[in-house]
Amino acid sequence: MKRLILNVFRAQQFGLIVIILAMGFALTMCAGYNKGINKFLNPNTIMTTITFGAMFAIMAVGMTKVIITGGIDLSVGATYALSGVAMAMVLKSAGPMGAIPTLLLGLAVALGIGTLCGLINGVAVVGLRVHPFIITLGTMWIFRGVAFVSSKAASIGIPDNLINITKNTFGLGKGIYPMPMIIMLVVAIIGEIYLLKTVMGRNIYAVGGNSEAARYCGLRINRSLISVYVFAGLTAGIAAFVGATYYGASCCIDANGYELFVIASAVVGGASLMGGKGSAISAMLGAMLISLINQSIITLNQPQDYQWIIIGFAIIIAVVLDRLGAELSIKRMARAASSKIDAEIEIPVITN
Amino acid sequence: MVTYVAQDTPKVQTTPKVEFKHITKRFPGVVALSDVSLSVTRGSCHGLVGENGAGKSTLGKVLAGIYPLDEGQVLIDGKLVRITSPSDAGKNGIGMVHQELAFCENMSVAENLCLGQTPSVGPFTSHSKLIQMATKRLKAIGANIDVNQRLGLLPISQQQMVQIASAVGRGASVLIFDEPTSSLSQVESERLFELIRRLQSDGVTCIYVTHRMEEIFKLCDTISVLRDGRHVGTRSIEGLTEAELIQMMIGRPFEAYFPGHLSTERGKELLRVENLSSPGKFKNISFSLHAGEILGLGGLVGAGRTEVAEAIFGLDPLAKGSIYIDGKPEKLIGDSQAAMGLGLGLVPEDRKRHGLVLSMNARENISLPILNRLANLGWVNRKKEDSLSHKYFQAMKVRAAGINAISASLSGGNQQKLVIARWLAANCKVLLVDEPTRGVDVGAKAEIHGLLDELAAQGSGILMISSELPEILNLATRILVLRHGQIVSELNREDYSQEAVMRLMAGMGAENAA
Numbered sequence: 001m002k003r004l005i006l007n008v009f010r011a012q013q014f015g016l017i018v019i020i021l022a023m024g025f026a027l028t029m030c031a032g033y034n035k036g037i038n039k040f041l042n043p044n045t046i047m048t049t050i051t052f053g054a055m056f057a058i059m060a061v062g063m064t065k066v067i068i069t070g071g072i073d074l075s076v077g078a079t080y081a082l083s084g085v086a087m088a089m090v091l092k093s094a095g096p097m098g099a100i101p102t103l104l105l106g107l108a109v110a111l112g113i114g115t116l117c118g119l120i121n122g123v124a125v126v127g128l129r130v131h132p133f134i135i136t137l138g139t140m141w142i143f144r145g146v147a148f149v150s151s152k153a154a155s156i157g158i159p160d161n162l163i164n165i166t167k168n169t170f171g172l173g174k175g176i177y178p179m180p181m182i183i184m185l186v187v188a189i190i191g192e193i194y195l196l197k198t199v200m201g202r203n204i205y206a207v208g209g210n211s212e213a214a215r216y217c218g219l220r221i222n223r224s225l226i227s228v229y230v231f232a233g234l235t236a237g238i239a240a241f242v243g244a245t246y247y248g249a250s251c252c253i254d255a256n257g258y259e260l261f262v263i264a265s266a267v268v269g270g271a272s273l274m275g276g277k278g279s280a281i282s283a284m285l286g287a288m289l290i291s292l293i294n295q296s297i298i299t300l301n302q303p304q305d306y307q308w309i310i311i312g313f314a315i316i317i318a319v320v321l322d323r324l325g326a327e328l329s330i331k332r333m334a335r336a337a338s339s340k341i342d343a344e345i346e347i348p349v350i351t352n
Numbered sequence: 353m354v355t356y357v358a359q360d361t362p363k364v365q366t367t368p369k370v371e372f373k374h375i376t377k378r379f380p381g382v383v384a385l386s387d388v389s390l391s392v393t394r395g396s397c398h399g400l401v402g403e404n405g406a407g408k409s410t411l412g413k414v415l416a417g418i419y420p421l422d423e424g425q426v427l428i429d430g431k432l433v434r435i436t437s438p439s440d441a442g443k444n445g446i447g448m449v450h451q452e453l454a455f456c457e458n459m460s461v462a463e464n465l466c467l468g469q470t471p472s473v474g475p476f477t478s479h480s481k482l483i484q485m486a487t488k489r490l491k492a493i494g495a496n497i498d499v500n501q502r503l504g505l506l507p508i509s510q511q512q513m514v515q516i517a518s519a520v521g522r523g524a525s526v527l528i529f530d531e532p533t534s535s536l537s538q539v540e541s542e543r544l545f546e547l548i549r550r551l552q553s554d555g556v557t558c559i560y561v562t563h564r565m566e567e568i569f570k571l572c573d574t575i576s577v578l579r580d581g582r583h584v585g586t587r588s589i590e591g592l593t594e595a596e597l598i599q600m601m602i603g604r605p606f607e608a609y610f611p612g613h614l615s616t617e618r619g620k621e622l623l624r625v626e627n628l629s630s631p632g633k634f635k636n637i638s639f640s641l642h643a644g645e646i647l648g649l650g651g652l653v654g655a656g657r658t659e660v661a662e663a664i665f666g667l668d669p670l671a672k673g674s675i676y677i678d679g680k681p682e683k684l685i686g687d688s689q690a691a692m693g694l695g696l697g698l699v700p701e702d703r704k705r706h707g708l709v710l711s712m713n714a715r716e717n718i719s720l721p722i723l724n725r726l727a728n729l730g731w732v733n734r735k736k737e738d739s740l741s742h743k744y745f746q747a748m749k750v751r752a753a754g755i756n757a758i759s760a761s762l763s764g765g766n767q768q769k770l771v772i773a774r775w776l777a778a779n780c781k782v783l784l785v786d787e788p789t790r791g792v793d794v795g796a797k798a799e800i801h802g803l804l805d806e807l808a809a810q811g812s813g814i815l816m817i818s819s820e821l822p823e824i825l826n827l828a829t830r831i832l833v834l835r836h837g838q839i840v841s842e843l844n845r846e847d848y849s850q851e852a853v854m855r856l857m858a859g860m861g862a863e864n865a866a
Contacts, residue, residue, distance in 0.1 A: 216667065
């Protein structure tokens, strides 16, 4: 039991959770009351905050894998839009169906298109040997352009029976829809287990930490690289499914600029753009933190105009703090190791 | 051997030019310098000598402001100075000629010579003044180099001249040379020595970092020996013998440096290579490796040794030839997974670039190539991984907090042990080791030597590439000498001497060795 508590404290997510709780607490204190209900600490506001963050938290789980390999995926926002539009169009042309067929068809299209977009990115990055920033900058325009052309820029509605699934209150009360949160948690947990417990996950860290060393160990690097972009595309497809069914429609300008929220979430969650470091759960918590900052501006009735400035600062501060912490722990480790080595090696003295 | 003494050595003055007091410098995992105190006489050529990893380069870099020191003081001309950056060092008249050249290769010689001091007219740089200034600086050291040439296009020896000209031109009165001859030819080295002597006669104090015996006795008038980051002693070169110096460097008599051999029993053939060639790298390499053997692959840097090992391990898709494992022909070209599967392992030359994933811990690095064997349907079996990693972590006597210590925090020797542990865990029968003790401290070096010997005795076959002649001569049971990508000779232990191998490597032929 003591070990378990110790591990919880040592976990890299611990710091993030503390910050989120502290901010939540401060916000509760500052929020004030409306008809005896705290303006922040009430089920509706909290669920809204989580749901807003859930859309890019899901994508951040995929993004963090890409970043661990030392890459980046700028096209996730566009992939989201294309997957959502494709799903809406297919469901529309298929006509009314029962809830289960609609769900399966919708999922298949959204996830399929997302995965396909990711596969295109991955194969292009590996095959063309161009930096992923450039490849995904290109596909970002291409995917959104395809969504634009095929939907003729129209907003396309989603069948009601699908919306009802996502907007299920599970009897928690009016206006509380926990489905996006549940999906986010499931995706983050699966993503984390994949990274920590599977051979493929370990290989992702190795490729990002030192791809040359991984090659000298006989790992198939290209396979790992393609897989992370496929993952990023898949999570964008999942997010598109959740988003489209939650908001009730899909449009080619959905999730415009989300790629930056997603990258920010992964980075606030401790992923290093140099590669080799990152965590799915932390990326999700990073998204929650960003969503919370966003919510605090709304709750405190601050002008929305300042939102971007505040989020921008928050991201830089979070990353600098994370780096300082890492440097400190390396220094501490080095000192411990060197004192140990000092003690063990005996150096014979030469007398001249 | 005639020791060189500068004709007009200035009279020794009471205040030393440079004085180090209780210098300590730590890096993650190692104490590079520990309480080093020594002084350098004005106008002398002071040799800083020691083995790889002894801390000699680090001391030079501390003086040049590249590494900030953790503890201690530096005095120049008896005055306490604080040097925290190369520009601080420059202000105090200290210049450094680096081992890896630290210049902008994309810019011209002139621009590099005046970097940070670019002459200008108003807000614009003045090309004519720049050329003038650069030419003057080159002339001052007697170098004849086109100042408009792009620096990256010059041979290393000329780039080095530019570095020296730059330092002297900035008014350096102390010049640190960090193993300057490591990539120079014999003739180029001689020219450099002449220049150093001339600088010395002009009153420049030279600090010369090296581990090459020949250069120490040719050039230096005083030497300070460092070992494992500690100052062992400072001696005048006069009356010092090579054997004494080696003893100071390695801390024990030379004969006791290498372990006695456990076994030279030659078992069955494990690996045979026939007519292995790779365009532009090596050709017609044929040899066989037997159980119980340590086969040394000697040769100069660039002879193609590393490339041969990489090709055998399937890292060179362009290679051609046949490779037999246990007498059976196997298709290993360009397929390192297959090579691994057949029990081959490669300990690469550059462990930071090719060996370890430094951001991962010891356990993850050990299990990296064999993770598939430790997993069921893609799921890593953590218990198996832990116990296997732990077993080889202990067998290799890695000094670290435990198997979960981040490998970046380990010292060079312990990192090297991790790479070897990885291939032991993979159950390798044939181990290709490339410069196994480069940058490894003395203690770990002896341990690694002992381990390679033990592995061979247990029936593994080891192909060892090494640039250190003593290492290859003392460990290998047979030596293949490679030159310009071809095997020029095969020697058995009974037949070889340091001189014979050296001659073959340099291309002088064994028969002439007399």
